[in-house]
Amino acid sequence: MNGTLTLLPDEIDIDLGANETLLAAALRAGIGHAHACGGRARCSTCRVRVVSGIDDCLPRNRDEAAMADRFGFDPAVRLACQTRVGGDVVVRRLVLDSEDLELALAQNRADDPSRAVGAEQRLTVMFADLRGFTHFAEHLPPYDVIHVLNRYFAAMSRAVERHGGRINNTMGDGLMALFPGDVASRRDGALEAVAAALAMVAAMDEVKTYVETTYGHVLDIGIGLHLGEVVLGALARAGEGRLTAIGDTINLASRIEQANKQFGTCVLASDAVVEALGDHVVVARSVRARLPGRSEESTLHEIASLS
Numbered sequence: 001m002n003g004t005l006t007l008l009p010d011e012i013d014i015d016l017g018a019n020e021t022l023l024a025a026a027l028r029a030g031i032g033h034a035h036a037c038g039g040r041a042r043c044s045t046c047r048v049r050v051v052s053g054i055d056d057c058l059p060r061n062r063d064e065a066a067m068a069d070r071f072g073f074d075p076a077v078r079l080a081c082q083t084r085v086g087g088d089v090v091v092r093r094l095v096l097d098s099e100d101l102e103l104a105l106a107q108n109r110a111d112d113p114s115r116a117v118g119a120e121q122r123l124t125v126m127f128a129d130l131r132g133f134t135h136f137a138e139h140l141p142p143y144d145v146i147h148v149l150n151r152y153f154a155a156m157s158r159a160v161e162r163h164g165g166r167i168n169n170t171m172g173d174g175l176m177a178l179f180p181g182d183v184a185s186r187r188d189g190a191l192e193a194v195a196a197a198l199a200m201v202a203a204m205d206e207v208k209t210y211v212e213t214t215y216g217h218v219l220d221i222g223i224g225l226h227l228g229e230v231v232l233g234a235l236a237r238a239g240e241g242r243l244t245a246i247g248d249t250i251n252l253a254s255r256i257e258q259a260n261k262q263f264g265t266c267v268l269a270s271d272a273v274v275e276a277l278g279d280h281v282v283v284a285r286s287v288r289a290r291l292p293g294r295s296e297e298s299t300l301h302e303i304a305s306l307s
């Protein structure tokens, strides 16, 4: 006798299998129980509130405890994908509106019902931004602004793609590109990202000259690079194959890009990028900066060239 799971608001009783998690039981019964990370204690979408039977729930494992600490779950809130019980429990699913249900059911219908909606990957993230763009855009007709942006993005895309990167997002005059590297062709993501950044600075010279001679405005580029783990996920309603990247690595790369303004630099990279490149990179100078949202100072490196 492994106990019975009563799931609310579905009002369904499910006999639990030996050592079965609450999530596994719910999915086996065809419930659209959200589980965005695929049951790896890396999200909070599967969480439930234990209405009765908390004493029969086995204690949180280390991964669940870490998530509970991080988000301040009270003791009755448990991750269904990690929770096993030794008796009868009644739990209420906490992530459930009609949208969540539809997404979770779509996930269930997939070939592997336990698959995650995202995948973690270690890669180099680049943010780039145009300096002086706001002033430029305020003083020119929108058609001219689009014209210049098209020219800028075309030049930057060429540099990114030549080095195996992919522009993942554009926001006004900013862009985010990802450099995953490629083991088969021995492409190193960090090396390619730095090479792309230097190529973008070179390509920007031509764009700058064009804008100065045509419009009398000065533009420049700022680029931030960071290497770390991101979660890559497909956005169900954003079109076929459209991936988005989320995670602290993304936030930090964006902050590094913004720091260019403070230090008057064009390409700034984190310690992680410079350490990955070792002797292959020439650093012009290193600075310490307190980036927004960080409690400690970060060391940032102005990239001069590759060697």
Ligand code: FES
Pocket (backbone or CB within 6 Å): 034, 035, 036, 037, 038, 039, 040, 041, 042, 043, 044, 045, 046, 047, 079, 080, 081, 082
């Ligand atoms: S499915 Fe992500 S933590 Fe349970």
